[in-house]
Amino acid sequence: MRESDPRESEGRLPTVDRRGFVRSLLGFSIISTIMGVLTPIIGYLWPPARSARGGGGRVLVGTLTDIPPGQAEVLPINDKPVIVVNTQDNQVRAFSAICTHLGCVCEWEDRRQFILCPCHDGRFNALTGAVISGPPPSPLPSVEVVVEDGDIYAGGA
Amino acid sequence: MQQKDVFYRTWPLRFWNWLDKRYALQEFLHALVDVPIPRSANTLYLGGITLFLFGIQAITGILLSIYYQPTPENAYGSILFIMNDVRFGWLIRSIHAWGANLMIIFCILHLLRVFVQGAYKPPRELTWMAGVLLLMLTLGFGFTGYLLPWDQRAFWATTVGSEIAGAIPLVGQAALNFLRGGPEITALTLSRFFGTHVLVLPVGLALLVAIHLVMVHQQGLADPTEPTGSPDDLLQEGAEGSRVGGSDDH
Ligand code: HEM
Numbered sequence: 468m469r470e471s472d473p474r475e476s477e478g479r480l481p482t483v484d485r486r487g488f489v490r491s492l493l494g495f496s497i498i499s500t501i502m503g504v505l506t507p508i509i510g511y512l513w514p515p516a517r518s519a520r521g522g523g524g525r526v527l528v529g530t531l532t533d534i535p536p537g538q539a540e541v542l543p544i545n546d547k548p549v550i551v552v553n554t555q556d557n558q559v560r561a562f563s564a565i566c567t568h569l570g571c572v573c574e575w576e577d578r579r580q581f582i583l584c585p586c587h588d589g590r591f592n593a594l595t596g597a598v599i600s601g602p603p604p605s606p607l608p609s610v611e612v613v614v615e616d617g618d619i620y621a622g623g624a
Numbered sequence: 625m626q627q628k629d630v631f632y633r634t635w636p637l638r639f640w641n642w643l644d645k646r647y648a649l650q651e652f653l654h655a656l657v658d659v660p661i662p663r664s665a666n667t668l669y670l671g672g673i674t675l676f677l678f679g680i681q682a683i684t685g686i687l688l689s690i691y692y693q694p695t696p697e698n699a700y701g702s703i704l705f706i707m708n709d710v711r712f713g714w715l716i717r718s719i720h721a722w723g724a725n726l727m728i729i730f731c732i733l734h735l736l737r738v739f740v741q742g743a744y745k746p747p748r749e750l751t752w753m754a755g756v757l758l759l760m761l762t763l764g765f766g767f768t769g770y771l772l773p774w775d776q777r778a779f780w781a782t783t784v785g786s787e788i789a790g791a792i793p794l795v796g797q798a799a800l801n802f803l804r805g806g807p808e809i810t811a812l813t814l815s816r817f818f819g820t821h822v823l824v825l826p827v828g829l830a831l832l833v834a835i836h837l838v839m840v841h842q843q844g845l846a847d848p849t850e851p852t853g854s855p856d857d858l859l860q861e862g863a864e865g866s867r868v869g870g871s872d873d874h
């Protein structure tokens with residue numbers, strides 16, 4: 468505000484001196500800093516929506532032509548590796564691909580038709596997920612899988 | 625006095641004045657904070673940064689403990705949940721992990737500064753000793769916190785770390801059993817590490833920091849420009865008071 472501003476002499480504008488101006492800037496920066504800290508904290512405390520995973524969250528993983536009989540594929544479903552198997556007699560199964568021994572990701576052993584953990588040669592049955600041989604202490608947990616019109620859906624409840 | 629100062633019309637300031645009138649807070653703060661420090665001291669902020677980081681660790685740690693579950697079945701899953709599902713969970717956890725490392729680094733830098741400037745010399749022996757304990761507690765935070773994610777790295781780091789204790793002559797096996805809550809690393813180990821990490825160490829560290837700071841405040845900071853002399857000099861007769869430095873100017 469210049470001294471000569473006529474409205475100022477009429478007292479219609481508040482006088483803001485340099486110090487006051489700097490202080491309100493300071494106030495704004497303090498308040499925005501506080502907001503910047505509080506926003507993530509409040510967001511964090513707010514109960515997270517779990518709906519993003521599970522609960523009807525089944526995923527289209529491909530068609531029966533993508534995974535023909537005798538083949539399998541490891542796919543990320545809800546952030547976790549899942550192996551979808553189509554056995555030689557057309558049975559579609561899905562299992563968590565996380566090895567129950569030390570957590571390596573399993574793969575498909577095409578020639579001998581079982582699920583293989585490459586880390587310590589753990590072997591799992593392609594139909595049941597049961598341990599055939601090797602160090603894994605328990606079977607691979609199975610994952611829900613359905614085939615509709617040749618489309619394979621996995622995951623979900 | 626302040627004519628039409630906008631700042632003095634703001635409510636935080638008015639509230640502060642209201643409180644100050646009743647409890648003389650200004651005076652109290654003045655006594656705590658307006659302490660003369662040596663003019664040439666350029667490294668005295670290191671302890672303050674360590675304290676600031678402890679504040680960050682306490683806040684982020686309390687937030688983590690809201691979603692973290694200290695059981696072998698759920699620990700790792702709850703970490704994944706924090707990282708993937710909780711809003712800003714990745715941020716809070718990462719700040720906690722970075723802050724942990726920085727806190728140890730700044731604690732050590734602070735110690736080095738005190739050492740290099742000879743500020744540990746009499747009459748500040750106890751402040752130094754409290755500081756050494758503080759460093760050990762800080763390292764204890766790191767050791768116990770590292771197990772909590774309960775993944776392979778955590779498990780084997782704790783295995784190795786507690787085996788080091790096991791190598792102590794005579795009492796080694798007892799020390800190892802005490803750390804692990806038994807001869808193996810089990811659910812018992814996880815819960816005692818968790819309890820130590822979120823209750824024992826924070827309370828211990830807070831109390832010790834208070835003691836450390838009261839001692840610093842009572843003596844004033846050592847003046848690094850004042851020759852404090854080597855231990856040999858201290859044995860010589862003369863003005864020992866001035867050799868000690870710092871505390872006589874206020
Ligand atoms: C003050 C110094 C502290 C240090 C140096 C420290 C250090 C650590 C470390 C190294 C981890 C493992 C981080 C990771 O790998 O993610 C951790 C995890 C954890 N801390 Fe702390 N911490 C401190 C204070 C606290 C406090 C005060 C609390 C709570 C009251 C707390 C609660 C937790 C929890 C719940 C975890 C598990 C979550 C996770 O692993 O990400 N911490 N801490």
Ligand code: FES
Binds near residue numbers: 569570601
């Ligand atoms: S991790 Fe799979 S066999 Fe060891």
